[in-house]
Amino acid sequence: MSSKHLLRWAVLAIAAIGLIAIACNGDDDDGDGDGGGGNTLQTVVDRGELKCGVKDSQPGFGNLEDDGSYSGIDVEFCKAVAIAVLGDADAVEYVLATADNRFELLASGEIDVLIRTTTHTLSRDADLNGDFGVTLFYDGQGMMVKVDSGFDSLSDMDGATICVTTGTTTEQNLNDAFEALNISYTPLAVADDAGSLENFLSDRCDGWTGDKGNLAGQRSAYPDEGGGPEALKILAETMSKEPLAPVTRDNDSEWFDIVNWVALGTIAAEELGVTASNVSAEAANPSSAETARLLGVESTIGDFLGLDSNTFMQDVIGELGNYGEIYERTVEQVGIPRAGSLNELWTNGGLLYAPPVR
Numbered sequence: 001m002s003s004k005h006l007l008r009w010a011v012l013a014i015a016a017i018g019l020i021a022i023a024c025n026g027d028d029d030d031g032d033g034d035g036g037g038g039n040t041l042q043t044v045v046d047r048g049e050l051k052c053g054v055k056d057s058q059p060g061f062g063n064l065e066d067d068g069s070y071s072g073i074d075v076e077f078c079k080a081v082a083i084a085v086l087g088d089a090d091a092v093e094y095v096l097a098t099a100d101n102r103f104e105l106l107a108s109g110e111i112d113v114l115i116r117t118t119t120h121t122l123s124r125d126a127d128l129n130g131d132f133g134v135t136l137f138y139d140g141q142g143m144m145v146k147v148d149s150g151f152d153s154l155s156d157m158d159g160a161t162i163c164v165t166t167g168t169t170t171e172q173n174l175n176d177a178f179e180a181l182n183i184s185y186t187p188l189a190v191a192d193d194a195g196s197l198e199n200f201l202s203d204r205c206d207g208w209t210g211d212k213g214n215l216a217g218q219r220s221a222y223p224d225e226g227g228g229p230e231a232l233k234i235l236a237e238t239m240s241k242e243p244l245a246p247v248t249r250d251n252d253s254e255w256f257d258i259v260n261w262v263a264l265g266t267i268a269a270e271e272l273g274v275t276a277s278n279v280s281a282e283a284a285n286p287s288s289a290e291t292a293r294l295l296g297v298e299s300t301i302g303d304f305l306g307l308d309s310n311t312f313m314q315d316v317i318g319e320l321g322n323y324g325e326i327y328e329r330t331v332e333q334v335g336i337p338r339a340g341s342l343n344e345l346w347t348n349g350g351l352l353y354a355p356p357v358r
């Protein structure tokens with residue numbers, strides 16, 4: 001090939017690479033707001049606050065308490081990211097993300113991360129410009145009924161009216177489950193848990209379907225006027241897989257890595273036996289090389305992630321504890337035991353597993 005041809009090919013190749021880069025960046029056309037696809041880390045650091053999209057009506061996961069504070073496992077992971085990035089668990093603005101608007105809030109940059117009982121699915125991953133991190137809670141869809149309803153399994157519910165939330169994976173799963181059983185139902189779909197509670201309390205529906213984690217939380221807070229938690233039961237069947245994971249915007253892999261590795265770090269800490277109470281002693285005298293790396297004693301894990309501090313996991317664990325401690329403080333409190341569940345560490349027969357910290 002002549003040098004003139006070579007030059008032409010080189011120019012065309014560089015132009016093509018440029019076009020691919022523009023197309024893959026997504027900054028220009030994805031309608032992102034202030035966080036815009038590209039550099040959420042810088043946005044958060046400049047703002048001095050993390051905007052975390054959460055629920056406010058699900059005890060154990062994302063709940064607004066009477067004193068104005070937020071609680072739940074999702075909220076704890078918002079705090080973990082804020083500690084890692086800003087050194088302050090309180091540097092979080094909790095933004096209510098509803099089932100319907102959560103992906104819009106993320107795409108528009110109104111939140112930096114979505115940690116809101118959100119199921120990782122193919123279409124959401126591929127179509128809604130979200131990147132899903134590690135599963136923080138393996139859930140599945142269930143059905144809650146009144147104890148005196150006479151329903152002991154889904155197959156008893158032919159012709160029932162079912163309370164369900166719009167904009168969720170729940171609607172489709174309900175359809176699939178009843179279709180598979182060849183029975184009919186009437187959905188009573190509303191936008192939020194408050195609406196379902198009202199409908200259920202006033203007997204407008206016979207069953208209330210949702211993620212079992214949500215149903216347990218709603219049951220734990222069921223008002224006295226309805227007979228309190230004891231008046232309700234959750235049927236044994238599980239209709240679906242609902243791996244709940246944090247979501248960041250596509251094409252922001254530095255930010256995604258931070259959110260993901262902070263969460264994985266809490267799982268690694270549990271695997272290694274590092275807790276809120278022993279983290280300082282472990283940092284001073286690590287029990288293993290992996291512990292030393294996780295705690296930033298002999299590693300530059302913060303540098304790898306673009307964080308200021310290599311010891312960010314010391315801060316996260318010191319303040320919030322490891323995954324097991326976080327679970328116990330939140331999910332366990334609404335009556336969802338961890339033992340024997342998928343949410344155990346892999347070493348205890350569950351699915352939680354942290355890749356090597358190295």
Ligand SMILES: N[C@@H](CCC(=O)N[C@@H](CS)C(=O)NCC(=O)O)C(=O)O
Nearest residue numbers: 099118119165168169192193210211
């Ligand atoms: N994990 C499912 C369901 C999550 C979800 O949105 N759950 C319902 C109840 S199961 C809910 O939050 N309802 C509305 C609300 O109160 O905001 C998903 O990602 O779609």
